[in-house]
Amino acid sequence: MTGIVVAGCAALAAGLLMFPAGRRRLPRPRSGRPGGRRTGVLLSVLAGLAVAGLIGGRWGVPLGLAAGLGTERFLRAREPAELRQERAEALADLPLGADLLAAALQGGTSVDRSIAAVADAMGGPLGDRLQRVARSLRLGASPAEAWAHLAGVPQSERLVAAAVRSSASGGALAGALERFAGDLRAERAVENEAAAQRASVLIVLPLGLCFLPAFVLAGLVPSMVAILRDVL
Structure with missing residues (x-):
């Protein structure tokens, strides 16, 4: 029962933060503010508390942590492209x-x-x-x-x-x-070098897929045709 109460309070607080009642809409600033980041962190914490309180038991803490991290990533992904x-x-x-x-x-x-x-x-x-x-x-x-x-x-x-x-x-x-x-x-030089190394690794897969049809046609098909000819 206590877990459900905690989850309900956390969900209510998160809802009040996201949809404040009676508040006039003002133009949003173009640049990011520390207040916006603090609100995102607070929402993530409240989401984690809500899940942890609702689930309870030994799975409550890890699932609550996962919910908090997921909420933080979701809110970050919603950041306007212009601001990014x-x-x-x-x-x-x-x-x-x-x-x-x-x-x-x-x-x-x-x-x-x-x-x-x-x-x-x-x-x-x-x-x-x-x-x-x-x-x-x-x-x-x-x-x-x-x-x-x-x-x-x-x-x-x-x-x-x-x-x-x-x-x-x-x-x-x-x-x-x-x-x-x-x-x-x-x-930045280290990051660029690491990105170049990752790109070289990722290129191997599509390059291999490009050569796969040629390998099948040049290597496997003649062998299969010869085997079928001997069998038939």
């Missing part, structure tokens, strides 16, 4: 943006002006986010609050952490940005 494209573009521009920002800081420009200059030069989704960072710093926001505008960019966590730690020194931030850009390019 923006994140991919921002990730692709991230190493270049870090290098340009490091060069501007090494030239003696202040942090906010360097960020604004790089944002104007790059444009695109990453440029828009950097422009928000520069604007927040000029308005007196703390480094953590300002750099939080990059939270939606994949693999930007190290850049944000380095920027917050080195906020008092532009030179220290420049060095951290150079190391970050180098590490990111090295990781």
